[in-house]
Amino acid sequence: MKSLIRFMLVWMLGPLAAAPAGADLKVATSLTDLASVASFVGGKHVTAQSLCRGYEDPHFVPAKPSLMKAIQHANVFVSTGLELDGGWLPLVLPGSRNPRIQPGTKGFVDASQGIDVLEKPVGTVSRAEGDVHPLGNPHYYLDPKNLEIVAHHLAGVFSRLDPANAADYAANAKAFDEKMDASLAKWDKQMESYKGAPIVTYHRNFDYFADRFGLKLFGTVEPKPGIPPSPRHITELAESMKQAGVKVVVYQPYYNADASKEVAKRAGGVAVEVATEVGGMPGTTDVFSKFDALVSSLAGALSGKSGGQQ
Numbered sequence: 562m563k564s565l566i567r568f569m570l571v572w573m574l575g576p577l578a579a580a581p582a583g584a585d586l587k588v589a590t591s592l593t594d595l596a597s598v599a600s601f602v603g604g605k606h607v608t609a610q611s612l613c614r615g616y617e618d619p620h621f622v623p624a625k626p627s628l629m630k631a632i633q634h635a636n637v638f639v640s641t642g643l644e645l646d647g648g649w650l651p652l653v654l655p656g657s658r659n660p661r662i663q664p665g666t667k668g669f670v671d672a673s674q675g676i677d678v679l680e681k682p683v684g685t686v687s688r689a690e691g692d693v694h695p696l697g698n699p700h701y702y703l704d705p706k707n708l709e710i711v712a713h714h715l716a717g718v719f720s721r722l723d724p725a726n727a728a729d730y731a732a733n734a735k736a737f738d739e740k741m742d743a744s745l746a747k748w749d750k751q752m753e754s755y756k757g758a759p760i761v762t763y764h765r766n767f768d769y770f771a772d773r774f775g776l777k778l779f780g781t782v783e784p785k786p787g788i789p790p791s792p793r794h795i796t797e798l799a800e801s802m803k804q805a806g807v808k809v810v811v812y813q814p815y816y817n818a819d820a821s822k823e824v825a826k827r828a829g830g831v832a833v834e835v836a837t838e839v840g841g842m843p844g845t846t847d848v849f850s851k852f853d854a855l856v857s858s859l860a861g862a863l864s865g866k867s868g869g870q871q
């Protein structure tokens with residue numbers, strides 16, 4: 562009944578009743594996980610969309626005009642920071658011709674602010690041989706606790722841009738913490754038998770996840786972030802896995818499945834396709850369901866009972 566009355570009011574009074582002018586923030590992000598956090602924190606006051614899809618490599622997104630157009634009316638842009646989007650965002654942002662979201666304005670957010678960054682380079686920053694992690698590891702969104710830092714950061718940004726709804730943003734960020742902490746307790750339990758278990762990943766993107774859940778990163782199918790494996794690297798990696806008894810290789814939908822399967826096969830293990838970003842696999846519709854799927858796949862593969870593709 563209530564919704565019928567609301568519908569009638571909206572129908573009679575038009576868009577003014579549906580959305581008071583200035584109350585909504587249009588948020589765009591460079592990563593699906595950040596859009597998921599922005600939606601949760603923004604609640605009914607915010608719409609959020611990601612430029613990179615969950616099944617695309619967040620390092621390498623084609624800087625198409627359609628992306629520039631998608632953010633031309635955005636109030637806020639949330640970059641992952643640490644150069645995860647460094648190869649394409651510097652083309653897309655100016656291309657949008659939207660002055661509100663350019664770096665240096667209050668509509669531009671670097672979501673890596675406040676994160677304890679792993680693998681920070683010491684000395685001079687090097688992009689030697691095309692390394693795509695020059696400022697440290699940018700895949701911090703694979704630790705659920707880091708997303709709580711992002712949630713509070715975004716609540717602050719939204720509150721400054723839309724002070725009338727500041728109490729809602731703060732309450733939503735708190736609710737995000739509570740939901741994430743309850744979920745983390747569940748994931749910890751699923752992973753607790755695998756403390757110290759070694760895994761191989763295609764890309765160097767599991768460091769934060771491994772720290773959180775006590776996994777050991779044995780090696781990567783890519784010799785360096787962003788560099789495809791040579792046949793020799795595959796042979797050497799498989800051989801050392803075999804000697805050390807490492808059985809699990811994980812890769813994302815946007816990476817070379819053949820190389821990962823080849824390594825796993827030669828090592829006598831399994832290769833498992835997992836989503837590290839929201840939307841990367843069916844059912845990963847928000848950050849919570851993404852971790853649900855990721856933790857289940859990994860726990861399954863490490864138990865030796867399921868999740869393999871060999």
Ligand SMILES: [Zn+2]
Binds near residue numbers: 620693694699764
């Ligand atoms: Zn990376």
